[in-house]
Amino acid sequence: MRYYIIAGEASGDLHGSNLIKSIIAKDAAAVIQCWGGDLMQAAGGNVVKHYRSLAFMGLVEVVMNLSTILKNINFCKQDITDFQPDVLICIDYPGFNLRIAKWARQKGLKVIYFIAPQVWAWKENRVPAMRACIDRLLCILPFEKKYFKDRWNWEVDYVGHPLMQVLASQVNLPHPLSQLNGQALIALLPGSRKQEIEKMLPMMLSVAAHFPNEHFAVAQAPGLADDWFNALMPNLPNVHIVKNNTYAILNHSKAALVTSGTATLETALLNVPEVVCYKGNRITLMLAKKFVKIKFIALVNLIMDKEVVKELIQENLTTKNLVAELNQLLTNTAAQDQIRTDYTTLKNILTTGHNASEVAAQIILDELK
Secondary structure (H helix, E strand, O other): OEEEEEEOOHHHHHHHHHHHHHHHHHOOOOEEEEEEOHHHHHHOOEEEEEHHHOOOOOHHHHHHOHHHHHHHHHHHHHHHHHHOOOEEEEEOOHHHHHHHHHHHHHOOOEEEEEOOOOOOOOOHHHHHHHHHHOOEEEEOOOOHHHHHHHHHOOOOEEOOOHHHHHHHOOOOOOOOOHHHOOOOEEEEEOOOOHHHHHHHHHHHHOOHHHOOOOEEEEEEOOOOOHHHHHOOOOOOOOEEEEEOOHHHHHHOEEEEEEEOOHHHHHHHHOOOOEEEEEOOOHHHHHHHHHHOOOOOOOHHHHHHOOOOOEEEEHHHOOHHHHHHHHHHHHHOHHHHHHHHHHHHHHHHHHOOOOOHHHHHHHHHHHHHO
C-alpha cells in the first residue's frame, strides 16, 4: 500500500515515526511519502517537506506568513496527486491538515486523522466539516471519545496516548552533562519553534541568576541552528545547553520550566514537578480568550480537570512569579508529594495496556482492507 502522511511539528514527527514503524511492521510492502522530520525519515518515510518550514503558530503569525502557507498547500496537493496514495494520514496540525483532508476527500482519497484536533477547546464549528471528510478519527485523550459521541453523535476511535509507549523506554538515561558528576538539574524547555523560543527562553533564563547554586539545562530541540540558539544564551556559569536530549535532561531534573505544549505532558509522565509557561502575541491571546472554552492550557491539568501544575500565562509570566513558583517546587515537600501523587493518577488514566501506534496502524490497515 501507498501511504501519504502529514505532520507539521516536532511532536507530530515523533508520533509519526512510531506510526510509520508500526505500519511497516504490518505491511512490509508499504511505500510512505510524508511531511515531517528526521525521525520520520529514519523510520522509513520519504520526507518531502520538513516541519521546520511549517512552524507558524497564532493568528497574527499565520496572516504574516500566508503566502508561504498557500504555497505549501499547493505543493502538498500536487505532491499527493503525483504520489497517488491509497490513504492520506493527517497527524494533528489542524489548520493545514483539515484543508488538505477536505481536498483529498473531494478527490476520492481515503482520509484517516491520527491525533484529533482539539475542537473541544475551540473551533468546535470545524466538526461538521471534519465528519464530512474524515473516514476514521483516532483520538489520544480519554475524554475525546465521549465528547464526539455525546456532542456530535460521531463514533471515533480512542487508541491511547502515544507518549506512553515513547516514554516507557526513556528512563534511567545517562546524565546529559558528565562534567556535573550526576548533580540534579533544573530543566528549561522553551519549545521547538523559533518564534516561541525567542519569547520564552529569555524569560526562563532570567531565573538562573536567582538560584546560583543550581544548574539549569536548556533543551535545544532538533533542527535548530546552533549559531541562532547560542545567540539567545547569556554567559552564565550555571546554565548549560543540551542538544536533542530532552528526555535525559528530565531524567536528571528535580524541577522544570516548560513552554505549554506536548512537553508539559512529557515532563509529568517522567515525574518532574513543573511550572507551565506561555506568552504569545497579544492580539492572538485576546482572540483566544474570547473563543477558547477550557479552564487550563497544560495537558496535565486538562486531563486531570484540575490545576496539578502551576500555569503562568501572558502578564503573569514574570521573573518574580517564576522565581517564586520554582522556589516552591524546590523547597515545599508537601507540594512535591501532591504533584507526584497526581502524576501517578494521570499515568493510570492514560494507561490502556496497548501500544497506541500499533492500534492506530491496525485501524488504518483494516480500513484499507
